Amino acid sequence: MPDSDLQLDESGKLRHFLSxxxxxxxxxxEILDTADSFTSVTDRxxxxxxxxxxxxxANLFFEAxxxxxxxxxLAAQRLSADILSLNVDTSATVKGxxxxxxxxxxxxxxxxxFVIRHQDSGSAHFFAQHVRPGVAVLNAGDGQHAHPTQAMLxxxxxxxxxxxxxxxxxxxxxxILHSRVARSQIHALNLLNTAEVRIVAPRTLIPVDAxxxxxxxxxxxxxxxxxxxxxxxxxxxxxxxxxxxxxxxKEYFRRFGLSQERLxxxxxxxxxxxxxxxxxxxxxxxxxxxxxxxxxxQQVSFGIAVRMAVMSMIVGQSGLQAGGDA
Amino acid sequence: MTLPAVEKxxxxxxxxxxxxxxxxASHPIIVxxxxxxxxxxxxxxxxxxxxxxxxxxxxxxxxxxxxxIGLHPTVKPSSLPPGIDDATVxxxxxxxxSGRTVRAAMNELFDYGRPxxxxxxxxxxxxxxxxxxxxxxxxxxxxxxxxxxxxxEGPDNLSLVIKxxxxxxx
Numbered sequence: 001m002p003d004s005d006l007q008l009d010e011s012g013k014l015r016h017f018l019s020x021x022x023x024x025x026x027x028x029x030e031i032l033d034t035a036d037s038f039t040s041v042t043d044r045x046x047x048x049x050x051x052x053x054x055x056x057x058a059n060l061f062f063e064a065x066x067x068x069x070x071x072x073x074l075a076a077q078r079l080s081a082d083i084l085s086l087n088v089d090t091s092a093t094v095k096g097x098x099x100x101x102x103x104x105x106x107x108x109x110x111x112x113x114f115v116i117r118h119q120d121s122g123s124a125h126f127f128a129q130h131v132r133p134g135v136a137v138l139n140a141g142d143g144q145h146a147h148p149t150q151a152m153l154x155x156x157x158x159x160x161x162x163x164x165x166x167x168x169x170x171x172x173x174x175x176i177l178h179s180r181v182a183r184s185q186i187h188a189l190n191l192l193n194t195a196e197v198r199i200v201a202p203r204t205l206i207p208v209d210a211x212x213x214x215x216x217x218x219x220x221x222x223x224x225x226x227x228x229x230x231x232x233x234x235x236x237x238x239x240x241x242x243x244x245x246x247x248x249x250k251e252y253f254r255r256f257g258l259s260q261e262r263l264x265x266x267x268x269x270x271x272x273x274x275x276x277x278x279x280x281x282x283x284x285x286x287x288x289x290x291x292x293x294x295x296x297x298q299q300v301s302f303g304i305a306v307r308m309a310v311m312s313m314i315v316g317q318s319g320l321q322a323g324g325d326a
Numbered sequence: 327m328t329l330p331a332v333e334k335x336x337x338x339x340x341x342x343x344x345x346x347x348x349x350x351a352s353h354p355i356i357v358x359x360x361x362x363x364x365x366x367x368x369x370x371x372x373x374x375x376x377x378x379x380x381x382x383x384x385x386x387x388x389x390x391x392x393x394x395i396g397l398h399p400t401v402k403p404s405s406l407p408p409g410i411d412d413a414t415v416x417x418x419x420x421x422x423x424s425g426r427t428v429r430a431a432m433n434e435l436f437d438y439g440r441p442x443x444x445x446x447x448x449x450x451x452x453x454x455x456x457x458x459x460x461x462x463x464x465x466x467x468x469x470x471x472x473x474x475x476x477x478x479e480g481p482d483n484l485s486l487v488i489k490x491x492x493x494x495x496x
Contacts, residue, residue, distance in 0.1 A: 037384065037403040046437040049387035312387075316397050 006128050014313045016128040016137045019146035020187035028155065028191055034309035035156050035302070041078060042304070051312045052081035055112040059085040060102075061140070062118040067276050067300055068140050068150065072115045075307035084111070099123065100130060107132060113311065114138065121145035121180075136314045144180050150275050151184035153306040155192060157299050158230055161271050165192040171224050171266075172215075173200040173256065174234030174283055177207050181275045182234055190214045200224030202246065202256065221256050225265040233258055233274045236283045249282050258284045263293065271295045332449070332484040335465035336366060339447055340373045342463045346416060346445065347375045353413040353442075357381035359431050360401045362420030362478035366449055369484075370418065379407035381415075388430035404434065411439040420478040422448040425459035450476060450486065 007022055009015045014027060041049055057076040061069055069085065076083045088102065097105075099118075106114070113136045116124050121143030128137040141147040162168055170189055176182045176199045189197045190213075199210060200218040210217050218224030225231060236252060246252055263272065272284075272294045280286045289296060346354050355378065358367025364382040371380045384404045386397050417431055428446060435441060447463040452470050470476060475489045 034397055037397075037401075040403050040405070041387075044437060045439055048437065050433070051387050051392060312397060316392055316395070 006125065014310070016124075017148055017310050017314065018124050018128055018137065018139045020148050020151055020184045020191065021146070023191065025191050025193070028152070028188060031152050031306065031309050031313065032156055032159055034313060035152075035305040038078075038305040038308040038312075039302075041308075042301075048078050048080050050080045052076060052079035052112075052315060055081045055315065056110060057081045057083045057113045057115060057311070058106055058109075058111045059083065059115045059140075060088055060106075060117070061086065062088045062116075062123075063141070065117055065140070067303065068117065068147075071300065071303040072138075072140060072149075072307050075304050075311060076113075076115075078304065079308055079311055081113075081311075084109075099126065103127060103130060107135065111135065113314070115140050117141045119143055138310065138314075141180055144178055144183075146184045147180040147275075148184050148188075149303070149307055149310060150181050151188040152310070153299055153303040154181075154185055154232065154273060154275070155188050156302045156306050157273060157295055158271075160298075160302070161295065162229055165189070165194045168194050168230060169196040169198065169228040170194055170230040170232065171198040171200055171218075171228045172232045172234065173221065173224065173258065175205045175237055176201050176210070176234070177205045178237055179234050182232075183213075185232065186213050186215055198224050198228065200256070202252075204246065221258075222262055222265055225262060228266045229270055231258065231263065231266055231270055231272045233272065233278070233284050235275070235277060236279055238279070238282075249279075253282055257282065258288050260285065260287055260291070263288055273299055275299070327488065329486040329488070330450075330466045330468075332478070332486060335449055336369050336373075336484075339366075339449070339463055339465050340370050343370060343416060343447060344374060346414060347378070354416060355379050355381055355407060355410060355413045356416045356418060357383055357406065357431075357435070359417065359419040359427060360384045360404075362449075362480065363418045364402075365478065365480040365484060366420060367418040370447075381406040381410075383417075383431050383434055385427060385430040385434055388434045390426055390430065406435075406438050409439065410435065410441050412442045413439075414443045414445065415441040416445045416447055418447045420449045421476055422446075422451045422459075422461055422464075423454060424456040426457065428459050429457055449478065452476060 007016050007018055041047055059069060059072055073083055114127060115138045116127055117140040123142045124137055124139035131137060139146055139148055172182050172185060186197055197215045198218055199215045200221055203219055206217060272288060274296045278284055278289060356367050356371045358364035360382055382405055384401045446461045448461040449465040450468050451461055451464045452468050473491050475491050477487050479485050479487055
């Protein structure tokens with residue numbers, strides 16, 4: 001079953017959030033608009049709204065995470081949900097329990113929403129196929145497949161600074177091949193009608209089907225940065241170095257690291273983004289990361305509002321009785 | 327049915343609310359409920375006390391029927407002046423019916439602070455309350471069939487329209 005059939009209900013509303021593929025521009029815009037209305041919640045005396053009151057959210061992280069996990073937790077808490085966070089690699093699965101058994105045991109605890117990160121592509125999809133009706137699954141990163149809430153918080157950050165996607169050139173730089181973030185970003189940027197999406201990477205880190213994704217491919221960083229409005233740097237996944245895809249970190253920085261000098265190729269008002277965690281001095285120079293064009297920490301803050309938006313849209317999914325009582 | 331002229335009702339509400347603004351120490355703040363209530367609040371505010379602060383509430387996050395009707399991201403987010411603690415909040419809405427909107431609005435207000443007093447000003451009170459909430463200031467009483475829906479249209483040239491809810495519309 002494709003993600004679109006699983007993710008949307010009969011009336012086209014969000015039921016699960018598994019990948020950007022299969023969604024449409026209207027849903028993406030609705031997520032961004034809804035996130036807008038949540039940013040103000042953070043400025044109030046009581047940073048909570050009662051939308052998920054009485055609901056239980058389980059954070060299931062089979063893979064390590066700091067930012068994604070903690071912003072999902074905060075998002076659920078600001079929506080008044082009860083939240084259970086499990087580091088699964090340190091618990092049951094180590095003892096041999098299957099994914100399905102873990103799921104069923106948690107379902108027996110009346111969980112309403114699962115937030116899942118797993119090293120296997122398709123695992124969130126698998127969960128969504130097996131949960132009970134009315135239980136939602138949010139993908140917090142599955143293998144090399146998708147990381148849709150990260151992509152949406154990146155879209156939110158871009159829209160916050162640049163407003164109109166149809167005039168933008170966006171360059172995604174780094175290990176595209178292994179990056180679920182890049183895949184989700186490319187789909188989202190294209191759905192939002194971004195004028196030009198570029199990927200910039202050494203040949204060994206470019207997926208074979210790259211052009212089919214609707215991007216321009218650059219193997220030279222300086223050419224790839226020419227006149228762009230947004231630069232998205234990806235983490236160099238050091239664990240990949242062993243696969244002989246890259247000569248060395250030093251060599252990588254020399255060719256693909258973002259320095260002030262190279263950033264000058266982009267438009268003067270270009271913003272620099274990074275999904276984190278960043279390797280200073282490998283893919284990005286410290287002075288760029290802490291510089292005036294960097295919006296990296298803002299991405300983290302916006303992540304809370306965007307995750308609140310997705311969770312609340314899933315709970316308020318059935319738009320059958322619009323209008324309500326006075 | 328002849329519906330009352332909205333501007334005239336707003337004039338009358340403005341007049342009735344004037345005494346609330348004679349003592350600045352009571353710190354009066356007008357707060358309109360999105361969307362209809364906010365339009366009325368803007369007009370009362372402009373006529374009575376343009377120098378005081380004006381707030382608006384989007385109560386979608388607080389509705390008790392949220393899971394049925396969902397969010398309306400097109401509605402402007404809430405915006406309240408800082409420091410509603412010890413203020414007199416004059417809550418303004420277009421139609422008072424079940425009372426659930428006002429309950430949601432009060433729940434939201436208390437997440438911003440602790441007002442000293444909340445007063446409720448309503449353009450049209452159509453009765454048929456489902457919870458014990460009453461308005462302090464009412465533009466007009468209007469009795470309607472349970473199946474009818476009265477709505478304020480705006481934001482320019484405010485006017486009231488009655489719609490009969492089609493039970494097949496879902």
